[in-house]
Amino acid sequence: MLTSISNLEKQANNLPHGPGVYIFKNPANKAIYVGKSINVRERVYSHLHAHGTKSQEIVQDASAVSSIPVLSELEALLLEAELIKKYLPRYNSSAKDDKHPLYIKITKEEFPKVTVARREEGAGRYFGPFPSSSTVKAVLRQTRRVFPYCSQRRLGKRGCFYSHLGLCNPCPNLVKSEPEKSEYRANIKRIIALLSGKTKRLEKQLLGEMTAASLREDFEAAARIRDQLRQISYITKPYEKPKAYLENPNLVSDIREEELRTLQDILSTYHPSLGTIHRIECYDVAHTGGKNTTCSMVTFINGEPEKNYYRRFRIQKVKRADDYGALKEALSRRLKHLEDWGKPDLIVVDGGKGQVSASLEAVNQASSLGGVPRPPGRWDRYATFGIPVIGLAKREEELVIPTREGGFNVIALGKGSPTTKLLQRMRDEAHRFARAYHFKLRLRELLPSKT
Known part of the structure; x- marks a missing residue:
């Protein structure tokens, strides 16, 4: 075990500090675990010295570790999903779960919800398909930080869990005025524009709103819109598809x-x-x-x-x-x-x-x-x-x-x-x-x- 860790540590020294996907392989050169990180070397080191049962089993069975560097966190996430589907590694439980593509669905109702669907059925807007549940969750998590939305299937009289985190704001359960309704629907329209790739138009609109907020000295609103623009820039920056990395790991x-x-x-x-x-x-x-x-x-x-x-x-x-x-x-x-x-x-x-x-x-x-x-x-x-x-x-x-x-x-x-x-x-x-x-x-x- 100590010899195995020592050999893996030597290999880990050559891994990049940036974002990427790492692959543990057994002596038969078969992938047994695929992971992603924004700092590959540190993440692999954490596996080598972790006390959890799963990490210890991976290290015990592994004889080699390698990586494919990428340019962004989103690329790492997409490539990880692609490699898990390709290799079906023993220690990746998600490899057994993602047998069907997933869609992001925006329902058609007074307060549209943003949910996940297995297939396109029923009224609403659909985006996808996405290669794995982890990819969908990551896209929704990043989107929600920019534009809060509701995912609760049935409306109630109390604010939902996400409303307390600022991730469902305004919460449909608490909406009482027309301006609040308009604000929620505006967020949904922006999410649709974001997922449709109409980011230039969306950025132009938000820049106008930020300028208007500054002129009326509503600096809190201006700062919020500024942060939204930064998040949009991060989410939508150009990235390479997993296929490009599979064809050329360098x-x-x-x-x-x-x-x-x-x-x-x-x-x-x-x-x-x-x-x-x-x-x-x-x-x-x-x-x-x-x-x-x-x-x-x-x-x-x-x-x-x-x-x-x-x-x-x-x-x-x-x-x-x-x-x-x-x-x-x-x-x-x-x-x-x-x-x-x-x-x-x-x-x-x-x-x-x-x-x-x-x-x-x-x-x-x-x-x-x-x-x-x-x-x-x-x-x-x-x-x-x-x-x-x-x-x-x-x-x-x-x-x-x-x-x-x-x-x-x-x-x-x-x-x-x-x-x-x-x-x-x-x-x-x-x-x-x-x-x-x-x-x-x-x-x-x-x-x-x-x-």
Whole structure:
């Protein structure tokens, strides 16, 4: 048993930290369990060290564990269902349950209900079929977080269970006015639009409602609609079908290679001596009116985030709202650690010409890099010791590349291009990491210190 766990741990070390599906196989190379996770490596480790009977039996019978990385949580869910149907693994009880496709049904009545049906029969709107009950449940769970609805078959006089969780709001059992009826029916119409794929029209409508709510200073309603728009973006973002992963288990790495290659093609025009890009660092600044200013450094290796190399900086010298100064300070501190933190192939800053200039200035003023004195003539206007610096301007998603002559090349990125997806993913992660640290500092400032 200990030998088995040791071997599986060695294999788990090579699994990705991102979303995907993992497969335990026995010595006969037969799949005995298929699972999914947003962090495959951590989930497999939890199996190896779990005390539950099922996990212990899986580990005892398994001789190998592998994974298929995917791009999103939804893809992992769909691929898991497909693999369970294909392999019928011994320890997946759901493999025996899903013998028929399922539909999402929206009933036709005064207060339409959202339910699950085995077949299309009776009045109402049907969406599907879906490959498994787990897929349907996941879609409904995500939909309900965006637009609350009722699933209770018969109406009563008390609010249903989900009304207490805010997932059936307004609850038909408690509706007493026409505005409440209209609000519930509007939610149902939005669910139909979402499941029908009419997301652009729905997003446009919600943006109008959010603007109107802000103008009348109903900020609570505006914030709720903003959150709905974010959830819609998450649910409806493009994804690959399970078939694509079954045909090519290396699909994610192929996509990442394409993203890096297209970025390198763009940059090589301005940096002819640029080597292969493997490691990229992205920086973003966060503050509130110049207070509790932070700067994040997130590291992507071969197109994937590597959190072991993330760093966060609490800005100390800049005492006002100055993104350029904060970025300059953070990079000056980072560049003292090239040897122990590693050297990136590319630096990306969230912003335009000002942010890029501040980044280059940080290096120009550094007396040494990573503890090594800066040799004369090794700094130029468009790179930091051979490390190219570029910016991603927010409004038009433009790439800002400094030139040797002191100017800038501004390149409009194609919407949805591989380069755009890679840079947006890094920028969004840097923004998230910077904001998280900033809010932590703000909270620490607001809460009374322990006595």
